[in-house]
Amino acid sequence: xxxxxxxxxxxxxxxxxxxxxxxxxxxxxxxxxxxxxxxxxxxxxxxxxxxxxxxxxxxxxxxxxxxxxxxxxxxxxxxxxxxxxxxxxxxxxxxxxxxxxxxxxxxxxxxxxxxxxxxxxxxxxxxxxxxxxxxxxxxxxxxxxxxxxxxxxxxxxxxxxxxxxxxxxxxxxxxxxxxxxxxxxxxxxxxxxxxxxxxxxxxxxxxxxxxxxxxxxxxxxxxxxxxxxxxxxxxxxxxxxxxxxxxxxxxxxxxxxxxxxxxxxxxxxxxxxxxxxxxxxxxxxxxxxxxxxxxxxxxxxxxxxxxxxxxxxxxxxxxxxxxxxxxxxxxxxxxxxxxxxxxxxxxxxxxxxxxxxxxxxxxxxxxxxxxxxxx
Ligand SMILES: NC(=O)c1ccc[n+]([C@@H]2O[C@H](COP(=O)([O-])OP(=O)(O)OC[C@H]3O[C@@H](n4cnc5c(N)ncnc54)[C@H](O)[C@@H]3O)[C@@H](O)[C@H]2O)c1
Numbered sequence: 107x108x109x110x111x112x113x114x115x116x117x118x119x120x121x122x123x124x125x126x127x128x129x130x131x132x133x134x135x136x137x138x139x140x141x142x143x144x145x146x147x148x149x150x151x152x153x154x155x156x157x158x159x160x161x162x163x164x165x166x167x168x169x170x171x172x173x174x175x176x177x178x179x180x181x182x183x184x185x186x187x188x189x190x191x192x193x194x195x196x197x198x199x200x201x202x203x204x205x206x207x208x209x210x211x212x213x214x215x216x217x218x219x220x221x222x223x224x225x226x227x228x229x230x231x232x233x234x235x236x237x238x239x240x241x242x243x244x245x246x247x248x249x250x251x252x253x254x255x256x257x258x259x260x261x262x263x264x265x266x267x268x269x270x271x272x273x274x275x276x277x278x279x280x281x282x283x284x285x286x287x288x289x290x291x292x293x294x295x296x297x298x299x300x301x302x303x304x305x306x307x308x309x310x311x312x313x314x315x316x317x318x319x320x321x322x323x324x325x326x327x328x329x330x331x332x333x334x335x336x337x338x339x340x341x342x343x344x345x346x347x348x349x350x351x352x353x354x355x356x357x358x359x360x361x362x363x364x365x366x367x368x369x370x371x372x373x374x375x376x377x378x379x380x381x382x383x384x385x386x387x388x389x390x391x392x393x394x395x396x397x398x399x400x401x402x403x404x405x406x407x408x409x410x411x412x413x414x415x416x417x418x419x420x421x422x423x424x425x426x427x428x429x430x431x432x433x434x435x436x437x438x439x440x441x442x443x444x445x446x447x448x449x450x451x452x453x454x455x456x457x458x459x460x461x462x463x464x465x466x467x468x469x470x471x472x473x474x475x476x477x478x479x480x481x
Contacts, residue, residue, distance in 0.1 A: 107132055110277075110326045115249060115337050118344050120269035124249065124333060126326060128278050131237065134163060134210075135170045141271050142233055144206040145172045150194060150221035152181045152213030152239065159212055159237070159279070175201060181216045184372045186256045188264070194224045208233040208271070214240035214287070215247035215377065219262070222253030226268030234270040239279045241291025242378055245298075245332040248273055250340045250353075260441060261361050267344055275329065280320055285414065288320065290378030292413045295328045297381060298335040300406070301352045304459035306331045307409075314412050351463045355453040359439060359475065360384025366434030367424050374424050375416065382415035387475040392454040394471055395464070402458070419480040428480055435476045440469070 109127040138147070147167045151160035156178045167174045175197055179190050197203075209232055211221035218236055225234035236248040254265025280288070292310075299307035309327065310317065316324045336353065343350040364373060364380035375383070389406050392398035407417050419435075421428040439450065450472055455461040 110322070111330050113330060113333055113337070115269070115273070115333075117251060117269055117337065117340055118342070120251070122269060122271050122273065124273040124275060126275045126277070126329060128276060128322075130274055130276050131159065131163065132166070134235075134274065135166050135172075137272050137274070138208055138233075138235065139170075142206050142208060144204060144208070144233075146175075146201070146203055146207035147172050148175045148177065148194075148198065148203060148207065148209045150177045150179065150209060150211050150213075150217060150224070152217050153178045154181070155212050155239065159239075163210065163212065163237075173201075175203075179217065179220070181214055182372055183216055183256060183261070183377075186216045186220050186254075188255060188257065190220055191224055191255055194221070195228065198224075198228050203228070203232065205229045205232045208235055210235045210237060211248075212237045212239060214238065214243045218243050218248045219252070219254050219265075222268055222270070223255055223264070223266060226253050226266040231268065234268065236270045236273045237279075238273070238275060240283060240287050241280060241329075242287070242294060242376075243291075244275045244280075244329050245291055246294045246336065248275075249333055249336050250350075251344060259365055259438070261365060277322060277325060280325065286376060286379075289413045289415055290376035292317070292328070293378030293382045293385075293410070293415050295332045296406075296409060296413070296415075297353075297355050297385065298332045300385065300455050300458055301355050301453070301461040302335050302339075302459055303331060306335075307458045311409060311412075318413070351451075352453055352461050355455065355461050356381045356385035356388055358384070358450065358452055359387040359435075359472065359479075362435045362439035362476075363387075363419055363479075365438045366431050367419060367426070369424065379416050382410045383417065383419060383479060386410070386417045387479045388452060388454055390475045390478050391452060391467060391471055392456065394474070395454065395467060396456065398454075398456060402455075405458075421480060432476055432480045435480060436473050439472060439476075 111126045113124045209225040238248040254262035257263035360380035367374040449466040452467045
């Protein structure tokens with residue numbers, strides 16, 4: 107077992123440790139006994155981990171004489187839905203799971219968001235522990251307290267704010283992550299760098315090869331830097347009234363791109379890929395809106411390409427006509443929660459390491475950005 111770093115997330119009333127290391131799951135029983143005496147555990151795991159980590163965690167608790175329920179579900183955003191939630195509620199109800207029992211979410215953002223939503227609503231909130239297994243979940247979704255499920259075509263339509271008691275980030279889990287999912291997580295690290303940390307932006311440029319090789323030291327630096335930025339933006343603004351908004355950089359347009367390119371109700375672009383294209387789209391908006399230097403646009407493009415992230419929507423590859431995707435993007439962006447009358451609230455960056463919310467970006471300029479980015 108190796109612990110690289112313990113970060114204390116101080117988020118309003120919630121304060122909990124985020125432990126970053128290798129083979130750290132072995133100690134999970136001890137960690138849970140520190141905050142509850144209740145001996146019921148519900149594990150919600152990505153099917154990918156049922157036989158490995160899911161069973162391992164189950165055995166650890168059984169050995170310590172806990173009553174353990176294991177629920178498995180497939181990841182992919184098509185499964186972040188109310189039907190999966192109802193299945194888990196059924197199990198909780200049938201087995202008299204109490205508020206001081208603990209639900210452990212093992213998986214990426216889909217499992218963490220859904221299981222977190224269940225924990226937040228069951229009896230108005232039961233103990234939650236995150237074991238994020240994707241880089242996306244480590245740097246973003248498992249921290250900050252947003253939990254949600256999708257409803258029809260609306261991403262994160264039904265949700266809540268809810269924090270875990272503990273977050274265990276085991277870098278061993280990153281080893282098996284497909285490249286596409288790994289780089290999708292890197293997109294969120296790049297986002298954090300753009301909105302608030304120029305040094306991190308340069309670090310991502312200078313160490314691209316070692317970061318791509320998932321070398322521990324570089325991975326720890328990327329994850330902990332992104333976490334510190336996220337915690338700093340969420341602290342004091344859990345409900346997104348001010349600085350937390352900046353974390354949505356690239357997301358408003360990115361979400362619309364994600365939904366508009368779905369194939370057979372499943373994603374074509376990973377969340378982080380939607381974010382990288384969304385960032386290119388808002389960099390275009392910033393160029394037109396306040397004359398952002400085109401060199402900045404080009405430096406984003408270069409960095410995304412270095413990490414195999416898309417910089418535009420390739421309609422031919424997706425297999426839909428460009429016109430169709432454009433129309434869908436424009437339709438879906440208006441469903442976004444950040445809309446205000448005929449303008450959209452969009453986060454724009456004027457230089458690396460700085461960003462702010464603009465409440466009055468005209469819808470026509472957003473449409474023009476889609477026209478530029480959907481090819
Ligand atoms: N709550 C938040 O603040 C927040 C922030 C960002 C993203 N999100 C949400 O997160 C979701 C995307 O998260 P994600 O990218 O982690 O998706 P995901 O959970 O669907 O995982 C992506 C894929 O990786 C597989 N996988 C997971 N861990 C693995 C591992 N260690 N090795 C091999 N394969 C593994 C999964 O089975 C899946 O196929 C979206 O629903 C998005 O809305 C939420």
